[in-house]
Amino acid sequence: METAIERIVAISFFGVGLSHLLRPQGWVRWFEQLRARGEPGAFVNGMMSLSFGSLIVGFHGTQWTGWGAIVTVIGWAQVIKGIVHICFPAHSLRSMAFVTTETSWKFTVAGAVMLAMSVVIFLTS
Numbered sequence: 001m002e003t004a005i006e007r008i009v010a011i012s013f014f015g016v017g018l019s020h021l022l023r024p025q026g027w028v029r030w031f032e033q034l035r036a037r038g039e040p041g042a043f044v045n046g047m048m049s050l051s052f053g054s055l056i057v058g059f060h061g062t063q064w065t066g067w068g069a070i071v072t073v074i075g076w077a078q079v080i081k082g083i084v085h086i087c088f089p090a091h092s093l094r095s096m097a098f099v100t101t102e103t104s105w106k107f108t109v110a111g112a113v114m115l116a117m118s119v120v121i122f123l124t125s
Helices: 002-022 024-036 039-060 068-087 089-097 105-124
Strands: none
Touching: 002 024, 002 039, 002 068, 002 105, 024 039, 024 089, 024 105, 039 068, 039 089, 068 089, 068 105
């Protein structure tokens, strides 16, 4: 099961990373729309992270050695991020305010990192 979760993470990171590289302005608009919705937008933002992280932690939450530890850390980080965003929506809305057209280059950087991580995770799973 741990190998399957590692592959799910690798595939997800590949798809989202590629999208970040190719469509950074689309991601800016996505977060602008979430922020415009107020608390419900913060809940959507948090639930995306909590859902992804819970899947990882539920099936891969205890591996702390080797390359698989990367997946475990990603899972726990997503769980924590999700909980913070759904419990403290004002924090979520403030963080989404930093996403602007001028900062869209950060999606490109994040996309490159996610693509690299997807390759490492897939090759070591």
